[in-house]
Amino acid sequence: MKAAPRLVKPTLDHEPVIKVEGLIKDYIIPAPPTRRGLTSSLRAVFATRKAIRRALEGISFTVPSGQVLGFIGPNGAGKTTTIKLLTGILTPTAGTVRLLGFDPQRDRYRYTYHIGLVFGQRSLLWYDIPVIESLRLYADIYEIDRAALKRRLDWFSELLGIGEFLHVPVRKLSLGQRMRAEIAASLLHDPEVLFLDEPTLGLDAVAKERVRDFLRQVNREQGTTIILTTHDMTDIEALSDRVLIIDHGRLIYDGAVEPLKRLDDVRVIQAELATGADVAAVAASLGDLREYLAEPGSLTERGTAEPGTAEPGTAESGTGPPRLVLRVPRDRSVEAVGRLMAVADLADLSVQPPRLDAVIRRVYERGVGAG
Ligand SMILES: Nc1ncnc2c1ncn2[C@@H]1O[C@H](COP(=O)(O)OP(=O)(O)O)[C@@H](O)[C@H]1O
Ligand SMILES: [Mg+2]
Known part of the structure; x- marks a missing residue:
């Protein structure tokens, strides 16, 4: 038609x-109460004190x-x-x-x-x-x-x-x-x-x-x-x-x-290994895919990352299930999944695009085009 x-x-x-x-847009909001508790909350409702939140x-x-x-x-x-x-x-x-x-x-x-x-x-x-x-x-x-x-x-x-x-x-x-x-x-x-x-x-x-x-x-x-x-x-x-x-x-x-x-052209692979698995050994057997191991605590991961682990992208048992996180170029994600399945005993596996906040952070860090 x-x-x-x-x-x-x-x-x-x-x-x-x-x-x-x-x-520019400012929202006028009640000033946050200075003390906790019911009376101060009540006071806040009737408060004449205002604060400005600049939204744009x-x-x-x-x-x-x-x-x-x-x-x-x-x-x-x-x-x-x-x-x-x-x-x-x-x-x-x-x-x-x-x-x-x-x-x-x-x-x-x-x-x-x-x-x-x-x-x-x-x-x-x-x-x-x-x-x-x-x-x-x-x-x-x-x-x-x-x-x-x-x-x-x-x-x-x-x-x-x-x-x-x-x-x-x-x-x-x-x-x-x-x-x-x-x-x-x-x-x-x-x-x-x-x-x-x-x-x-x-x-x-x-x-x-x-x-x-x-x-x-x-x-x-x-x-x-x-x-x-x-x-x-x-x-x-x-x-x-x-x-x-x-x-x-x-x-x-x-x-x-x-x-x-292009900036977004990675896949975040999270692998949870079977209990007792040797994370370092698995990481070592990833060969050249090792360079894609994500930094612990990185925003590029989905879900929570474990901060403070020694090996990038890994978590030893004791801080939760042993895990590996990889950020791989999209055209290597299938290969990476295959390799993980071949070298490790997996309890769980997910493959996701990076989170939006990760993409935005990369825009901040590098500008577009460098990624
Ligand atoms: N009516 C409102 N009064 C006070 N603050 C507001 C109001 N609407 C939005 N904001 C604040 O302005 C900012 C931008 O909000 P908004 O435009 O809704 O964002 P988005 O749609 O991107 O989620 C936020 O910090 C939000 O809390
Ligand atoms: Mg909105």
Whole structure:
């Protein structure tokens, strides 16, 4: 089926769709109580003393029309805050946001017609009524006529499969179904820019893939600019033309996905050896794979590392089960697993991509390109 026709024609091709300059956001929070205990907690509730938490330290970027831009970063980095500032939900402490020439705060009413918004944590849909009723309400709000609504619904049914549960109340939907319905609601009025805050959070692999496929299609067929936040490097790899890494309210990377993927091109192999195994002997028989033994306590490992062990990447019995941790280039991970299985008696084995915080730390340490 052909893409549904646009309801609103963007005319600002010559300008970036989004322009952010020196964006700072402070949250005012109650000052932490000076003493522990109930009375001081109570005092804190009524306290006039306030503290400032700076969530964004002054970030700047522009987004050209039709780009898929992924924000990635650890919890508390400032991703949601950024989305809220871009969509006019929050007011900046300092700095400016222009989106399609609008000031999201001042022009909030007109602006709403041009953007779509999906918050993983907050619903556009009414909980107790069938999905179709929520969509009809939005169609009324956005003044979408019945014929146009039908075209949109056909399109969403085909690509998102929402036809199956249009008449089911939201509270009875699975998380994956709800997210598909949310995305349909956010795109009903065919906005030029779509914001999604953690759209794949909590979804299983199949549901994630479905959401990603659909977003790719929306971007390709309708030219919709997409800004999404995620914890999940796989979302970024599958979707983004460009990635911004945000950490402690600062942008620490702005660029293509490809160099990050190279930086991320290792696998973390954790091997738990059978009780009483001789870790040093196993390590010695790894040959040239020995150089990939991870440092103890390293963030590059999944799970907890044992600090203070003598041999890198190993843990002697007495500090838990004997373990070996290897960070190997991805193209040698199969070989490394084979070697481990041949030389050691294994109790458990896992192979994982590095954690996001490890990738971010490497961006700090080396910049991108050196990895
Ligand atoms: N309403 C709020 N009041 C006070 N502090 C907040 C509020 N919302 C977020 N923060 C703080 O701002 C920082 C950034 O949060 P957030 O934008 O939610 O990060 P992310 O979405 O990347 O996890 C965090 O330190 C968080 O605790
Ligand atoms: Mg968030």
